[in-house]
Amino acid sequence: MKISKHSPLLWYLCIVAVVVLALILTGIAFTIPFSVPAVIGIAGAILGYYLYTKKPKEKEEKKEEKEIAVPKPPTPYFAHPYPMQKNFTGREKERAELTEWLENDSNSMFVHVAIGGMGKSALAWYWLTEDVIKLKRENPLKGIIWWSFYDKEASFESFLNHSIEYASEGKVDAEKIESRRDKMDELYSLLSGNQFILVLDGVERLLRAYAGMGSPYQGDEVKEDEKKDYNACVEPNCGTFLQMLANVPKTKTLITTRISPKELDDLDGVVRRELKEMDKEDAVEFFERQGVKGTRAEIEEVCRVYGFHPLSLRLLSGMIVHSMKFGGDIKAWTKYNPLPKLVPKEHHILELAYNSLDKKKQNFISRLSAFRNPMDYDAISIFNDFGSEEELNGVLLELVERGMLFRDEKSNKFDLHPIVRKYCYDRLRDKEGVHSKLSGYFAEFHVPKKIESVDDLAPVIELYHHTVRAGRYDEARRLYYNRLATPLFYKFGAYQTTIELLRALFPDGEDKLPRLKNESDQAWTLGALANSYSLSGWSRGAFSLFEMDIEVSKKQDDKTNLAIGLGNLADGQMKIGELNAAEANLRRRIEICREIKDEFNESIGHQELGRLHTYFGEFEEAEKELSKALTLFTKSNAAQSQGIGFAYRSLRSFIMSNAEDTLKYAEESRELADVEKVERDIIRAEWLLGAAYILKGNLVEAEKHLTEALTRDRKINLVELEPDILLEFAKLMFKRNHKEEALKFADEALQIADRCEYRLKQADIHNFLAEFYMGAGDLEKVREHGEIAKERAECGYKPALEKAKKILNEIEQM
Incomplete structure (x- = not known):
């Protein structure tokens, strides 16, 4: 007889019940009225202690399992x-x-x-x-x-x-x-x-x-x-x-x-x-090992029709061997199953293999295909419509022998080949019902109270997936918002995971709205996905989403969110060098905010416009816009917004090569960043402090702040500022005459900028590389990087354009 893992607890409760019943039957409960409550109270205390101490034990066991999971070399x-x-x-x-x-x-x-x-x-x-x-x-x-x-x-x-x-x-x-x-x-x-x-x-x-x-x-x-x-x-x-x-x-x-x-x-x-198809001699030997009967020529002819494709041959041999009618004879089997001529061979063999199962087994393997990952026996059992465990075991063994199911005997887990999974899943009836059942299954999984890594969220992510696949999109969004959004986006900076999860709410494609009933939820989801794209370096991927967010806000006549959406879009446009479009959107934002008398969001518009004027090289206009914003932020005691404003002033001074003001404003920005401790603001300020100290020639302090910036940046995977920090590291190494390290940092910065289409950053990096090779006397490389910097800066980035032209003029005069 098997003893359940819950048996100790059940036995304990039974003993308590027997004691209470004995007290009642013997009359003690009536003679001593408090006896029964006392027994129950003591039993409850013991039970509470048992459950309390059991959890750490389980955690310790899990920890021990984790430690055992990774061996030490040379053990593989x-x-x-x-x-x-x-x-x-x-x-x-x-x-x-x-x-x-x-x-x-x-x-x-x-x-x-x-x-x-x-x-x-x-x-x-x-x-x-x-x-x-x-x-x-x-x-x-x-x-x-x-x-x-x-x-x-x-x-x-x-x-x-x-x-x-x-x-x-x-x-x-x-x-x-x-x-x-x-x-x-x-x-x-x-x-x-x-x-x-x-x-x-x-x-x-x-x-x-x-x-x-x-x-x-x-x-x-x-x-x-x-x-x-x-x-x-x-x-x-x-x-x-x-x-x-x-x-x-x-x-x-x-x-x-x-x-x-x-x-x-x-x-x-x-x-x-x-990797090509199997060798024909190997294919014949494989069929013989599988138990298929036939001559070499007969087997080779059938294998050739299926392109000697290994998975197709395994499924085919499995069908032939399990055919009771033909007893594993390939000639007899092919007589009643003509070889395909016009249909894709892999599709044909999958169709034959699937159709060779009875309806019950077809339904069963299609349900198993809804699992995304290997399944243990308990998971598989939720779809057991065969009655007893013995019958289920027989079906599993048959599917393994047919090649339609994998089994890892050591872990006793089952899985499907990706091609088989796709075919079976495409034929799954009632997908929503099956995924609903799986969402109920994963809802029972334990999630640690203290989330220490993304792996701790795996059961919630699996629950989210099956909730989406069940067609319950609004429920899935609530699950994401309540249990996944904060740890994934803010704590772990897991932007790729957030993108993967939120994309699932767009079953009609990202050029369509998320399949949610509430327009506010649609707007939130569009903004959340767009921000994840933007921060992870996919600026163009964010554009269409920001634009849809704007359209939803227009439809709702929500002018506040419309203004915010225009600002978000402008930020993305600045990153890829669409500066004129960004200016139009920022001015429209300011206009809307004035119309609805939203001073705060209007000031953010002025602040962003000040940054844009800096890129245009219009430094006086930049100062005016930044001053307008700072006046209101100071009046309303908005510390974070003040800090961003000082960072933009520091950036303006940096591009103007004004070391003193770059440092002064960066220090103010860093101090204010500590008020609300927004990590992105801290990283930006540390980068600017490092840049300021390089301008001043204090390389020790520069390295200290740049190291802090890069460490924090990479901890949350903030791609948007990483090229800027790496470029300053390249300048630092260049000034120390560590040329090889300088080039390494610059190349790394350029890789990211190229991949993410950060046009302004590309111009800055190529200008640095042109100066680097000027020092090395490699005029061909100077011209190459100078020309690229010039082309990249022609989007309106005037300071970088002037620098590129100056470099190119210098080599022309040599």
Whole structure:
């Protein structure tokens, strides 16, 4: 007999009930009236103590499990073991090439690219566990890391944390490293000093084409509106780290992906191969191992029709072997199942495999496809319509044998191949009902009271996903607003996660309104998503959302929010150099605020217009606008707005090369930033303080403030200010005559500015690079960067334009 984990508590309550009943039956309860309440009170106290002490114990057990999860080298760290199906066959040529790359090739990275179902993950896993581990090396490997981005908790941040723990043998606590970039540098250092093999499986999940919450249900197709940057990493830091891995000295990195990351295009240190179909001899051997009966020619003919596509062949062999009518005979089976001629081969075999199941099993596997991630037995059991556990077990084993379901025997978790999941999910009836059931299932999961990382929010995120998929969009938005918005946006700066979650509220596309009933909720969602795009460097992605936000405000005749929306749009336009459009929107904002007598928001408009005049090089006009705003903010004691105003005055002085005023206003801005402790304001002030001290020649103080700015910036992933801080670091290193480091900082700043289309920052960085190469005497490079700076500044950024022209004139006179 099985004893439930709840049995001790049930036995305890039963004993208390028996004692109370005995007191009543013996008459003691009537003789001593307080006896029953006393027994119940004592029992309650004991129960309360039990429950109180049980929670820390559970936490301690979870902590212990976490500690055990990451082994120490040289024991391989298989973070998400691949559920290898039986009878893996062949791929000897590909395995030999991988081994040759590992042993003798100087290139640090190998990228296997292929469509879904071609066997990328299976090949990598088999090579790693059968070939590499058994390989007798002259210099033994320090360790092996297998990380699959198909797993729901396998985020880039989680990868960094766990890999640092493993590679450092537990000596470095990654959780205490605040900056993600510092974590990247720490892991790079660990991997550079020792020989590791790093396998990153399913890297397409890091790319824009596959980054949404619906990626588990997605096939190989790429949406038309995503084709421009479909293969770019969603998170800039992730793309940077892939580039770092391509140049790591000792460690080798194998990547499997449906799409090669854009960041690796034309990069030295990278070997790229497209994984093709199975060898025909291997295909025949595989069918024979599977138990298919037939001649070599008969098997080869069928396999050729299906393009020797590994997943198709596994599903096909599974059908033939499980066909009671034909007894595994391929000739008899094909006689009654004509081979396809005009339909896509993979689609045809999936259709055959799905239709070979009875209706009950079809419904069952379609319901399982609604899970985004591997399922344990308890999760699967909520869809058990087969009666007993024995019958369910039989169905699961059959689906595994047919190749339609994976099973990891060690963890006893089940999963579907992405291609199979998509096909089955497309045929799921009552999607909303199934996701409603799953949202109820995940609603029961425990969430820690103290949220210490994004991983702690995983149950809430999963609940949110199924609530959205159930079509309950308004409920999902409330869930996001109440439980996810603050920790994700403000505490962790998890802008990519907020984008992924909020995009799910736009099932009709982001060119349409979110599917919410209340217009105020629509406006809030548009603004929240747009701000996340803007802060993470996707300025253009934010534009259409800000514009829709403006239209909703117009429809509601909400002039206050209309003015705010125009200001937000203008801010984004300034970032990408659309300065004239930004000016028009700011003047319209001021006009609306005057009309409704909203002095505060009018003053914000004047303040932003002052910043814009600074970019135009109209410094007197800038001072007038900033003074107008500061007068009201001082009168209304709006400390944060005053601080931003002083920051803009500092920026004006900085662009004018006025060191004293740059420092004076930056100090006032920093002091006011501490009143409300808005992190973005603190970072801006620290950057300006660093810039001021460089102008004054105090490099020690400059480094102190720039380090503070960069550390804080990267802690919350604030992309918009990172290039500015890095550029000042480049100037600092240049003044110290550390030329190589200066160039490194400038290149890093330019990478971000280029990726995010920050036109004004591009002009500033290219001007610096032109001056850098002027000092090195490389006139060709001076001209190259000077011309780019000039072109970038021709959007109206007059100070940068004048500097670029001056540099170009200087080299013409040489």
